Amino acid sequence: MLGTVTLDQLRVLVTIEETGSFSAAGRRLQRAQSAISHAVQSLEALQGVQLFDRSARAPILTEAGRALVAQARQVLRQAELFERTASAIAGGLEPxxxxxxxxxxxxxxxxxxxxxxxxxxxxxxxxxxxxxxxxxxxxxxxxxxxxxxxxxxxxxxxxxxxxxxxxxELTPVVSPAHPLASETRPMSREVLAEHVQLVLTDPTNQAGPSYSVVSPRVWRFVDLSSRLDFLRAGFGWATMPRHLVERHLRNGDLLQLPIEDPSILPGALxxxxxxxxxxxxxxxxxxxxxxxxxx
CATH class of the missing domain: 3.40.190.10 (Periplasmic binding protein-like II)
Structure with missing residues (x-):
């Protein structure tokens, strides 16, 4: 029975609901009122549902009609989307x-x-x-x-x-509570290697590239947010993207380590x-x- 419904019938139903009468719907759609009435009657007969109460001077949507007009509006929106998408794909837009x-x-x-x-x-x-x-x-x-x-x-x-x-830009950072924050020796490889380094790693290839790893004691993380949490908690030091730690550096939650060795701290990535x-x-x-x- 679904195949007997036409988009034109649904459009007529929605237009009547929007304009308030058969005659107003006919004017909007540029159709005779008799054609509007015929479309509604055909839809009612095909679906076996009374859409309008005709006992009053002007037809009023029944409870079933109010429910189905909402469905009709949704179907029309989907049909419009279908046509727009097909046209866009024909013009080269990927699905x-x-x-x-x-x-x-x-x-x-x-x-x-x-x-x-x-x-x-x-x-x-x-x-x-x-x-x-x-x-x-x-x-x-x-x-x-x-x-x-x-x-x-x-x-x-x-x-x-x-x-x-x-x-x-990668920035070496550490918590103010971490021993490196009060370290007085130059930040050499030997000094940094005394402490746990928090490293970002590829979860599917932990043997793959690692940037600036100098410590024999490494904690590996697959997401930056967890590594940042552990950094702020003082579990180790790390090189972090500058844009992710800028706020914490301003707030004093993290401190920048004075590392000058380019073999430890690479340039921009x-x-x-x-x-x-x-x-x-x-x-x-x-x-x-x-x-x-x-x-």
Missing amino acids: ELTFAVDSMVPIEPVIQALGALQRRFPDLAVTLFTEALGGAERRARDGSAVLGLCMLFPPAAQELQAYPITSI QIYAVHQRNRPLGVGARSLLEDLQQS
């Missing part, structure tokens, strides 16, 4: 955009770029993955994300197209947007990439 972001990446530019994408393509289905170290790159490599935002390690460079987006070389970006992904490049 879905999957986007993965490494936890090291400053999040504000990502929020701004995704907001612009949503305003530009409101019907585009976007799936966002926020990943631990290495996760965004891995998703771009295996195809579970069309676009990834991450640091790029050499093994992935051959199969991924990369676009520089921004860079992050480059963040890239990456995708598979043999997988061209759709309209939505290209738009997101352009906004990220301009951020």
Whole structure:
């Protein structure tokens, strides 16, 4: 019985509810009142439901009619979305955009770029993955994300197209309660190695790249927020992205360690947007990439 309902019948029903009468619905739809009445009668007959009480001067929606007009409005919205999506896909917009972001990446530019994408393509289905170290790159490599935002390690460079987006500064920090906070000796490798170092690691490849690891005693974390909690609690020292600890440095929750050795503290780390070389970006992904490049 569902197949007998037409979008035109549902549109007539919704228009009557919105305008208040058959005649007003006819004027809005530029149809004769008799055509409006016929559409309603056909819908009632086909569905076996009385939609309007005709005992009064003007037809009034029945209880069933009020329930079904809400359903009709929803069906019409979905039909409109279907048509818009089909038209957008025909114009090159991908049906879905999957986007993965490494936890090291400053999040504000990502929020701004995704907001612009949503305003530009409101019907585009976007799936966002926020990943631990290495996760965004891995998703771009295996195809579970069309676009990834991450640091790029050499093994992935051959199969991924990369676009520089921004860079992050690593800052060595420690809790004011930690012994290193009152250390009077220069912050050499030997001094730092006396203490536990809190290290961010790839959860699927703990033997993979590690930045600035100098201590034989290492606690490994797969997410930055947990490592920050342990840092503030005084369990060790670490190099953290500057944008994540700036507030804590201002508040005195953390102190910056005076490390000058470049072999311990690397320069800025480059963040890239990456995708598979043999997988061209759709309209939505290209738009997101352009906004990220301009951020």
